[in-house]
Amino acid sequence: MNTKLLITSLFLLLTSVTFSQKISVSEINEKRSTSDNSFYNECEIELKISGDEVRKYKFVKISKITKAIDDQGVDLINDDRTDFDYLKIDQTAKIKLETKIPSRKAKTIKELSGEISLYNPNVANGSEIKIANYQNKTNVNLVPGKSDIQIVYLTKDSYAKYVQENKNKKAEELKKLPEAARQLAEGLVGAFDGLFSSDDNDTNKVYYYVNGDKAKFVDLFFEDATGKKIERNGSMRSNNLFTYYFEEKPNPNWKLVLNIETDKSTKKVPFKLTDVELP
Known part of the structure; x- marks a missing residue:
């Protein structure tokens, strides 16, 4: 099997600022293969969540991905990778998602949108x-x-x-x-x-x-x-x-x-x- 692995770590300035949180793309890892197996063909995107409000919570996860499309119009949502678990928030809050491989002609992901959940379990709030x-x-x-x-x-x-x-x-x-x-x-x-x-x-x-x-x-x-x-x-x-x-x-x-x-x-x-x- 001829497998070509492209791994690029990009610390980008692209951000989404909502509700006192700043969400940015900190890293993209892309794998391509001649195999039809989805394990060898994926685009992993790491998001970083920062801001004062994040400090009030202990866990974070992606609740849903509503849109992921490249600049060639290819739908990148991977229906097999939409079940996310909560991750503990340490010094920084980072979460990862996997999409389908973008078109080889694509230079950007035109839009990536969705929702994250911040979670703080304790007895007082009933959780x-x-x-x-x-x-x-x-x-x-x-x-x-x-x-x-x-x-x-x-x-x-x-x-x-x-x-x-x-x-x-x-x-x-x-x-x-x-x-x-x-x-x-x-x-x-x-x-x-x-x-x-x-x-x-x-x-x-x-x-x-x-x-x-x-x-x-x-x-x-x-x-x-x-x-x-x-x-x-x-x-x-x-x-x-x-x-x-x-x-x-x-x-x-x-x-x-x-x-x-x-x-x-x-x-x-x-x-x-x-x-x-x-x-």
Whole structure:
């Protein structure tokens, strides 16, 4: 395979200034290949967010890309690269996105526009929910109050019990339940057939069912008695089911911490960059 790699670091003066934030392009890495594999054909753009307002937040992510087009009229939005995670803001706030390769004739990205989200989770604004004795709170929504998202802790025994109690309920009975409870019952019953197999003895993982607006679900982790975050081995998502892996069996004395987006914890900032010079 003949692969040609073009990597150019450009510290550009092109900026978008909105809501006391300045968003600029700090670096562009472009890869081209004769392969049809998208992994070898991509344009990675790094954005830098600066300004006094950024200091009030701990995390940042790209919420959406609304337009990306080069000066030849080629649409650069990569639909396979539009799911972004929050990144911690350190000394500088930087985020990356991947677009399709611009036309070889193109000299600039004519327009790159979208939206970023600044996020600051804490208990006061309702975006950080700390739950003690989590192991005794299975099959119930752990998110308090009215919310667009439901998060449920599952175990093998609790899931089997839930299915047994609800699988024979008729549609008329389900309609009588509160909306949140009805959605939970419909979503859980029969959704994970074979999830808890008889030979699954891995006690170092935990399951959570997430329903509703999953885009508002940011993170889930444990803290020990001193408030120290317990590091994970990894995580996996399959539709509404989230699985988390740990080095050891989760301790009942650990505290469960949920991070979700709320209106008071998140700030949406639109941006528009024009005539971004290409490598």
